[in-house]
Amino acid sequence: MKQLRKSMIAVTIGGASIAAYLVGSNFVQNVKFARAAEEVEVTRQQLSTVTDLSNVFKAVGKAVEPSVVNIQVRKTVKGASNRALPFDEDMLRKFFPDRDGDGKPDIPPGFGGGNDGGDTEQVGTGSGVIMEVADGVGYILTNNHVAGGASEMDITLSDGREIKNGKLLGTDAKTDLAVIKIESEKLIPARWGNSDELDRGDWVLAFGSPFGYVGSMTHGIVSALNRQAGILDQQQGYENFIQVDAPINPGNSGGPLVNLHGDVIGINTAIASRSGGFQGIGFAIPSNQAKFVYSNIKNNGKVTRGWLGVGIADVSKTEGLADRLDYKGTDGVLVEQTYPDTPADGKLRNGDIITKIDGKKVTNTQQLRNQIAVTAPGKDTILTIWRDGKEIKVTIKLGEQPDDLTAMKTGKSAVPENGKDNRETPANTETLGLRLTDPTDAMAERFHLPEGKEGALITGVLPRSLAFKAGLRIGDLITDVDKVKVTNTEQASDALKKGNLKKGVLLYVINANSGRFVVIKKAD
Numbered sequence: 001m002k003q004l005r006k007s008m009i010a011v012t013i014g015g016a017s018i019a020a021y022l023v024g025s026n027f028v029q030n031v032k033f034a035r036a037a038e039e040v041e042v043t044r045q046q047l048s049t050v051t052d053l054s055n056v057f058k059a060v061g062k063a064v065e066p067s068v069v070n071i072q073v074r075k076t077v078k079g080a081s082n083r084a085l086p087f088d089e090d091m092l093r094k095f096f097p098d099r100d101g102d103g104k105p106d107i108p109p110g111f112g113g114g115n116d117g118g119d120t121e122q123v124g125t126g127s128g129v130i131m132e133v134a135d136g137v138g139y140i141l142t143n144n145h146v147a148g149g150a151s152e153m154d155i156t157l158s159d160g161r162e163i164k165n166g167k168l169l170g171t172d173a174k175t176d177l178a179v180i181k182i183e184s185e186k187l188i189p190a191r192w193g194n195s196d197e198l199d200r201g202d203w204v205l206a207f208g209s210p211f212g213y214v215g216s217m218t219h220g221i222v223s224a225l226n227r228q229a230g231i232l233d234q235q236q237g238y239e240n241f242i243q244v245d246a247p248i249n250p251g252n253s254g255g256p257l258v259n260l261h262g263d264v265i266g267i268n269t270a271i272a273s274r275s276g277g278f279q280g281i282g283f284a285i286p287s288n289q290a291k292f293v294y295s296n297i298k299n300n301g302k303v304t305r306g307w308l309g310v311g312i313a314d315v316s317k318t319e320g321l322a323d324r325l326d327y328k329g330t331d332g333v334l335v336e337q338t339y340p341d342t343p344a345d346g347k348l349r350n351g352d353i354i355t356k357i358d359g360k361k362v363t364n365t366q367q368l369r370n371q372i373a374v375t376a377p378g379k380d381t382i383l384t385i386w387r388d389g390k391e392i393k394v395t396i397k398l399g400e401q402p403d404d405l406t407a408m409k410t411g412k413s414a415v416p417e418n419g420k421d422n423r424e425t426p427a428n429t430e431t432l433g434l435r436l437t438d439p440t441d442a443m444a445e446r447f448h449l450p451e452g453k454e455g456a457l458i459t460g461v462l463p464r465s466l467a468f469k470a471g472l473r474i475g476d477l478i479t480d481v482d483k484v485k486v487t488n489t490e491q492a493s494d495a496l497k498k499g500n501l502k503k504g505v506l507l508y509v510i511n512a513n514s515g516r517f518v519v520i521k522k523a524d
Helices: 002-047 050-067 089-095 287-300 365-373 405-410 441-446 489-498
Strands: 068-077 120-134 137-142 152-156 167-172 177-183 203-208 216-227 241-244 256-258 263-271 282-286 310-314 333-338 353-357 380-387 390-397 434-437 456-461 477-481 505-510 515-520
Touching (some): 050 068, 050 216, 068 137, 120 263, 152 177, 203 241, 203 263, 241 263, 282 287, 310 515, 456 489
Antiparallel strands (some): 068 120, 068 152, 120 137, 137 177, 203 256, 256 263, 310 333, 333 353, 353 380, 380 390, 456 477, 505 515
């Protein structure tokens, strides 16, 4: 009986324990559920503020959309095929870039270009933005590759109105911008923003007509600033693009990039893509640069830029160069060449390092070129430069940049006969990997050397040699070795033999395109 009572007590205790466990488990679950429900409610309340950002996007769209236009462009191409092209202008540029700077893709024969047929009309599409309205006249900013070379343009406004025969006021291939004039009532202009205030991570919105879908808007952030993409290299252009991840596609070109205040802070111009469509990297021209070009074209029909007349490079571009010029620092712009009869002639020297312009620090060539370009010709500009181990200031009255910079740089291609012994000299070939000779007229003409230049012509460079690694190539003419002028191969050879490869031998060389400094240094 006692044993049974003990068993009953055990069962009772066990049942109570199970009941307590079940009650406790339910309690824990209830607590977890209550916490989860509370967290969901709090999160929903927090998420409700996200609609504020959505409302901002909507508001920006309402503020900007009336100023955005679609541009249908017709271009008559000489000697082109009569076959219809299945691509618009933006798509063609990805396969056939504009090499001659006329704003049109260079389409080869067999693809609707060349001389495989009579003249034909090509049709493309792009976007633009109305930036100014006065007395029934609107001024549209777009890309040069959209409007350049157009024989006819039809402008479609956001409200559906179509305006025939927009007038092209001018283009600028060096920034890929153009200005169009239209006449119509009830036009709404956009508002300029300040692109200098942008920072990585800022929200931006891109407007335009991607693939012909008029009235499109996308959003993203600023991924990077001051990007050089090599898009305008053929035009010796000015690139300091805003990189964005807002989707930009063919047809978006010329449309505005705006901030959350609805201000235009860029003009959409290109994408980096392997497929031809958007892959996460888009480029826009900063509004401050665009505004300068827009004002020049609108008021003068062309862009007038300031000009120094020098060949330049970043100080940090050539390893060891700063040390050889006794310069402490990595920022600054090296003067590699001064061109005759230019504002810099007699004021700047090869080897000068420009550190400031009008008191503003200069960090690289891109910054200096852009600053000089937007400075009015005739203005006295103060350059702070590093020369011969000390800092000095030079005042230069800027000139007007010529249309053909290449012609200014290369000059004539003949060198007069001088009766020198033209036998090849090995110089320091075993160590440097160079073969040198005095240039003949034929050699000067072959390598398109500037007129009257003397020195030692490079006729051979051994692969993987010190000279090759330093960037020296056949056709380069050595004119200075360690800051000492050399006029022939013998002088160059003697100077090279005296050079300290551990410290670095500083050469100045010229070729058909430019002059530059080169440092040949032996690795430790």
